Amino acid sequence: MSYNPNEIEAKWQKKWDDEKAFEPDDALTRKKKYILSMFPFPSGRLHMGHVRNYAIGDAFARYYRKQDFNVLHPIGWDAFGMPAENAAIKHGKHPKDWTYSNIDYMRKELNTLGLSFSKTREFATCDELYTKWEQEFIIRMFEEGLLYRESTTVNWCEDCHTVLANEQVEEGCCWRCDNPVELKEMPGYYLDIIKYADDLLGDLKQLEGKWPNQVLTMQENWIGKSQGLEFEFELSEESKAKLGGKFEKFTVFTTRPDTIFGVTYSALAAEHPITKYLLDHNLLDNETAEKIVTITNMTEIERAKEGKEGYDLGLTVIHPLTREEIPVWTANFVLASYGGGAVMSVPAHDERDFEFATKYDLPIKRVIAGGEELPYTAEGTLENSDMFTGIPNVDAKKEIISMFEAKEVGKGTTNYKLRNWGISRQRYWGAPIPFVHCDDCGLVAEKVENLPIALPEDVEITGEGNPLENHPTWKNCACPKCGKDARRETDTLDTFVQSSWYQFRYATNPKKWNKVGIDKEDANYWLGVDQYIGGIEHAILHLLYARFFTKVLRDLGYHDIDEPFENLLTQGMVLMDGAKMSKSKGNTVDPDALVEKYGADTARLFTLFAAPPAKELEWNDSAVEGAFRFIKKLYDRKEKVTGSTLPNIDQSTLSKESKLARVKVYEALPKSTDVYEKTFAFNTLIAACMEALNALDKQDNEDVWTEGMYIMLNLLEPIIPHVTTELSEMLFARENLGAKLEVKEEVFVQDSIAYMVMIGGKKRTEIEMSPSASNDEILTAAKEAGAKWLEGMTIVKEIVVPNKLVNLAVKPA
RNA sequence: GCGGAUGUGGUGAAAUUGGUAUACACGCCAGACUUAGGAUCUGGUGCUUUACGGCGUGGAGGUUCGAGUCCUCUCAUCCGCACCA
Structure with a gap:
């Protein structure tokens, strides 16, 4: 039977769903890994950048599950924000409907990629239950004097009809719509991030070597002490x-x-x-x-x-x-x-x-x-x-x-160059700021038992003014303090507030979501995120705000974590013809179509193979074909496997080609550890597997094939999970996927070793030596083999590098 | 201006950290199979030279038996911040 990705992938995706295969243990006893790819904005459709982001995260999650870690690998939706309102203006659809239907569609798209997400911890930041806790944090910050309201000069984007934080102004323009920013005097709410400037700066030291230098430097410069x-x-x-x-x-x-x-x-x-x-x-x-x-x-x-x-x-x-x-x-x-x-x-x-x-x-x-x-x-x-x-x-x-x-x-x-974070926005589709203006009491925080302060649904989104301000009744309320008639705040929170604490929400067991915003024990167990993956564009914005929120929530007693993201991998952009893929340029590749044609495994393999994750990824149709070919070849070679478990192989009976195949297989094995834990160079791990398959193809020993496939399917499972699981079930009853694999050193013992002979620093010839040969024997053989180049020369120095080479330094006699 | 990164075949990229540069893949060339091939398989593919050889990791020096890797200088490209007193 030939390789049919759609059938195989649908089958395993259903099975994983049925088995609830990727839920973390509620018991917080095992060693843990928290693997997080930045959550998406539900814009409507997935793009290749998402595929790359989630393919990388999923590989980590699956790898660590294999190593017996309790793995939290969640997904959710960064669901508030301007585009929902813009869509409402354009298509007359309510932002809430637009957002939730986009989420439904994109969830299906993510499903077809076979990502190993926990499904019980999914939420959208526009869920009222999420807003509720966020408003509680905001009130606590107000009580602690970390949040204040003042009238000052602000950055105003006329296009987005809202104020922007300093971090959201890029070269004088709005980060979202690129419209030039104007200055305007108006009241707003501010978080005192400057109070944490020293903490934010000092703790960057903890992140050295774990975050890209570039990001650390950018944050340091931004704080500007x-x-x-x-x-x-x-x-x-x-x-x-x-x-x-x-x-x-x-x-x-x-x-x-x-x-x-x-x-x-x-x-x-x-x-x-x-x-x-x-x-x-x-x-x-x-x-x-x-x-x-x-x-x-x-x-x-x-x-x-x-x-x-x-x-x-x-x-x-x-x-x-x-x-x-x-x-x-x-x-x-x-x-x-x-x-x-x-x-x-x-x-x-x-x-x-x-x-x-x-x-x-x-x-x-x-x-x-x-x-x-x-x-x-x-x-x-x-x-x-x-x-x-x-x-x-x-x-x-x-x-x-x-x-x-x-x-x-x-x-x-x-x-500090850092300015306090202006968090109020004059827009509808955001979390309402839970404050009330009372003529007698001034600015008063809403009572916690009244939370969430939810958005009214009956609004008209016209793009003119603030819909909450224009709503006939919503803003009328009683003062939480004196009970007199008062007015609700009609500004909403910056969407970066939601993404500043979502990592703690995922960590909180969903069974407690009604009772607490963040569960301390859960948070302390799961955080910091062991591997965070996302775009470099958040080097300052999200990554600075989330670090700040983490410290504030720590000081408010919600958890004991200093830094939210232990290790950060900033993925490169996906390019087509040297330019960022974008709808306006018309140079996009639709992930759905790619999965339809080649399957999710090919899409995943290509994105991980074509470039190391931190680099830009240039789209290449023929290279996608190449990835597909490799999977097909892997699938076809199931016929070569005769055993159903890891065989014992007598090395001495093997041909040279079979020995080489084993060497390639057992070289790929430690590469895997290296890649996931140190280098993140998935491309080299995939290359090692390709080399192994090529070497296996050059020999025909059934046991060597069985062993090779047993190991390779295990190594490739985090990258191409569907086809490897399918083959593993067919061949090994999935025993190999969870197996503890160990390198067999005897595989690397060679009958003879080829020594390169260098004379005067140049490679001249090669000699075959027994592994037991002494340095003297090797030198003698080298001189004999290199006699032609030694003529008329005096040897000044003799170097023997074990198992590698002989170098004879010479000068004219 | 300040800061961070990157320069390796036609292309995407490797190189166990000082030890055979260009693994793996794409592309290209040749061949096989085929009614056909934009399918599949096999082989080849850094530059140069008739050849022996020579030259090759942006450039110039240096250290070393040996440098893509270390040191000094230099050039180019990309990214971030940008009158922060």
Whole structure:
């Protein structure tokens, strides 16, 4: 019978379902592995990126099950988000219906791939039961002061009609729709991720060697910790008067306190309160005021393109050490969002300040010796710095900070580039933020017993405004505190909140899902995820938020885990003709069609064979054919197997070809361990199996065939589970799939060993030696064989590498 | 600018970590079988040279008996961050 993938695959998928073959043990006693591929957004159809992601995860899960681990390998749906609303606008379908019907369809697609998911732990993040617990966490965070509401400048995407977190802005554009982001002043909810910045940064060390360096560095840069001095510039008496006595001073932050004697001006952001005051009270000439307003309306990216711009504000401050009067400017490169929106400017030792000072003819004062040219930003010794002159700048940093602290006019501080996480979205299809606005009590958290605060279903999704805001009655409620009429918050949570704790939800036994959000014992047993697999695009977004949530939930007592994902594998993209597959480019391959034509095993084999998982995978139709051919060949060779268990083979009776076949088979075996536990190079494991099959084909010993297939089917089961299980059942009653296989060293013992003979560093000839030959015998034979090349030469050095080669270093005699 | 990675046949890629470079697969070439072949099977396939040989892992040096692998410099490509004071 020839290979019929569809029949075989349907048969085993049903059997696995019936047997509930992939449910983890409820008893948390065995050693465990938690294997997780990032869950999909239910967009409607699976794409090849999903196939790759889940094929990799499934191989790990199946491998560790074979090693007797209690394996948790769950799947679910990251189900809230914009596309559901967009679909509603376009097709008039309710986001909820759209989402759940997509889930049903994609679940079927995943089923046809034969993935070994636990089916009892599946959930969608839009399930009300999931929302319920998430809202509880949010309320707890509010109670702990980790969550707050404030009105500030936010990133606004007009296309998506919502606010975006800093992490969701890529080169000034929306991460989802690529629309340029605008700045807007509006209230929002924030999680104090900065409070955890040090923890998030420090624990990256734990992940070294287990996460890709690239991701670790990206997170480190994103957190952007820098240490320096914070101090205050006191305004001159004249300036205080000009500002109506509203301001006495302002705070600046610098990482270069060692250059403080070189300060020749100070610069404020256009959004700085003092700049604002001057604008609001018409204290600037019209032209300057207009220009500053223009700057305020520009994004940071636009400002950067614009070049350095600034205006003298007509104010002065007193230098804290020299007591000199220094002019105050506003400058477009001073960021309102960092370090208080004000800087001390040292043009001699900072490139930006230098450029600015040169443009506006401001004084430049050198205070660090070294190099000819200014600005000089490297290390050196202080000059023109009063009592600190002559001190190396590295030491001066510390001394100057100490001096400020002693005088109580400043202090050493740490600043982060990381901004607090804005989690509110002005959209319908998300988890409602469980707060209430009361005229008397202010912002009040909903009572936990009232959770979940569910979305109303009778909404009109038009794309205009926030449907919750527009709903006639939903937002009316009683204040949880005083009982008076109050208004429900109509913002919903960022979808990244859901994906920040889903790994704990899977770990919680579904029997407890009604009672708890996260079960501590379950979480402590299953977490961290032993192998997490997903796209590099989440290097900062999801992976940073999930790390943050893990630490917060730990501190709130839900579990004791520090890091959610122990090992991270970032898979490469699937490409076609060098470009990412996408509907708009029309260069997609439909997984359904692929499975239909070749079967899931071929789809899986190809994606794992064509490139190592971290690299990009270039689609290649003929290579898919090649994968299919290999499986067919494997299937056809069932005829060669005569035994039904692992045979005992007398090595001495075998032909050279049979011996070689055994060597190839037993080389593939340890490769498997290596690949799953160290290198993740599935392509090399598959290649090793192909070599073994090729070598088996060159001989005809039945026992060697039986042994070879017994082992190979075991090794290939995590990759091509259907055909291997089918063959294993036919040939070995599935005994080999769970068998503990061990390398038989005698297989590698050779009758004779081929030594390469190198003379003068070049490969010249080969000699056959008995394994028992001494170094002297080998050398003698080598010299004899290489006599032709040794003529007229003196041997300087003789090297024998056991079982490998002889190298004779020579020079002309 | 800062940071991270990657450079090996026509292509995707290997190389037990310093020991026969190009395994495995795709493609290509030749042959077999076939009414036919875009099916299947067999063999070949780094470059160069008539040959002996020579040259080959982005480039240039170095260490070593021996370097894709280690060191120094350099070039190119990709990715991330980007006025963070």
